Amino acid sequence: MKTLVTDIGLLVGIGTDIRKEGAAMSEVGCLKDAWLLIEDEQIVGFGTMADGLPSGVDLNWSAEGRMVIPAFCDSHTHAVWAGSREREFEDKIRGLSYAEIAANGGGILNSADLLHNTSEDELFEQSIERVLEMMAAGSGAIEIKSGYGLSTADELKMLRVIRRIRETVPAVVKSTFLGAHAVARGMSREDYVRLVCREMIPAVAAEGLADFADVFCEQGFFTVDDTAEILETAAKYGLRPKLHANQLAVSGGVQVGVANGALSVDHLERTTQAEIDCLKGSATMPTMLPGASFFLRDPYGNAKGFIEAGLGVALASDYNPGTSPSGDMRFVMALGCIRMRLTPEQAFNAVTVNSACAMDVSGIAGSIAVGKLANLIVAKPGFDTLGSLAYRYTTPFIDKVILRGKAI
Ligand SMILES: [Zn+2]
Structure with missing residues (x-):
């Protein structure tokens, strides 16, 4: 089962690093106007809308410009x-x-x-x-x-x-x-x-x-x-x-x-x-x-x-x-x-x-990377930067949580 998420305003946390240290802790891989492809539990691809969309998908839904980050x-x-x-x-x-x-x-x-x-x-x-x-x-x-x-x-x-x-x-x-x-x-x-x-x-x-x-x-x-x-x-x-x-x-x-x-x-x-x-x-x-x-x-x-x-x-x-x-x-x-x-x-x-x-799961969780679990948070409209999550720290920001490819 392949699910394509389109129109992601900002896809945050892209990367295959197992850990980040020193200056690298300030770096967060991001893609604007992105899509993300999920097959069963896993992330199998991502890219920009401008680059064109993958074919042969079973299900397709739009993030309507929302920010998507990896689950905590x-x-x-x-x-x-x-x-x-x-x-x-x-x-x-x-x-x-x-x-x-x-x-x-x-x-x-x-x-x-x-x-x-x-x-x-x-x-x-x-x-x-x-x-x-x-x-x-x-x-x-x-x-x-x-x-x-x-x-x-x-x-x-x-x-x-x-x-x-x-x-x-x-x-x-x-x-x-x-x-x-x-x-x-x-x-x-x-x-x-x-x-x-x-x-x-x-x-x-x-x-x-x-x-x-x-x-x-x-x-x-x-x-x-x-x-x-x-x-x-x-x-x-x-x-x-x-x-x-x-x-x-x-x-x-x-x-x-x-x-x-x-x-x-x-x-x-x-x-x-x-x-x-x-x-x-x-x-x-x-x-x-x-x-x-x-x-x-x-x-x-x-x-x-x-x-x-x-x-x-x-x-x-x-x-x-x-x-x-x-x-x-x-x-x-x-x-x-x-x-x-x-x-x-x-x-x-x-x-x-x-x-x-720190819990020995960075091979399967903690970032957006091909082969990792599709564990994602889709943010509410208006939360379109990482800073906004911390700044408006009591305003509900989660639109949906997706774990192993499925909304919970
Ligand atoms: Zn303790």
Whole structure:
């Protein structure tokens, strides 16, 4: 089945780069007055209307001058969770302490209790709603982490729900095992790390439930040594690292991530020149999560400094109940521009091709290229530049989302 989209006012994000770094982050391939040819799930051609249209198509529709961009890629989410932490939101506004918030049912450990008492079916029903919401907001590739289980059985339950989501939705879904999100109640850190390495990782690998392994390498959570031990174990089972690092303090997480060939190191609210030097020449994608900085009133990552140093940067939503309850990647792009001073082109590359790279899907998503999935956003009339998406950041801009060649 071949579908031809004609009269695209501006086709944005054309290119075959796997990642963009430094000055290339300011470059976005565009074509004015374009057509795009889709065969089944894939993009099979594009060109300008003036050059003439391909023949032998089954279906033909006009974009009526609208802008078309690749769907967003969200390389860092915790979209599977049980219940709500809205009460914690109000407690934080009222200035309650961490201990008081925990006593009221907040924090990761309480999320773990809630998840423990929620059936796999119910967890799926709650979580699929969030994934459908992210897709409607333009995300076509989504990474989802475990990490609210904190026991072998409950981590497996989360990962099975992620697998079921992957089998249900047209978005590309990648799964990350984050057993080392926090130390389970009543355990020492040493015992918990042993449980992660000796029991959880082998069990996860035996069912083929995860693509990646993640550790919360942060002050007060898991040390650099714990992280290295977990990542080395994960590597033996074929799980590539993605890491939480440098959210709460300069943790050494970037260095241990790069040393272990991490696909990405994520958060990076606090970094120094040493982190930039370490990332240079590595395959690791620095990933910043401005939605968490916004929600927590934390510093924003130094994306501009990283790019000026020649690095690439990805942006992701960190969609989770405690610190970033939004999976809207257009808002993430806007925060990139407004709070991190990225240009619209830099922010766009950060939420598309580079975020695809950070979840190892840039071969099939993140740009307009022959052979990639036809994951597209058709913008509403009036949104005809990348800057307009970030500038009018609460005005609905999506006319339609197309995933795997079909409107959702
Ligand atoms: Zn996270």
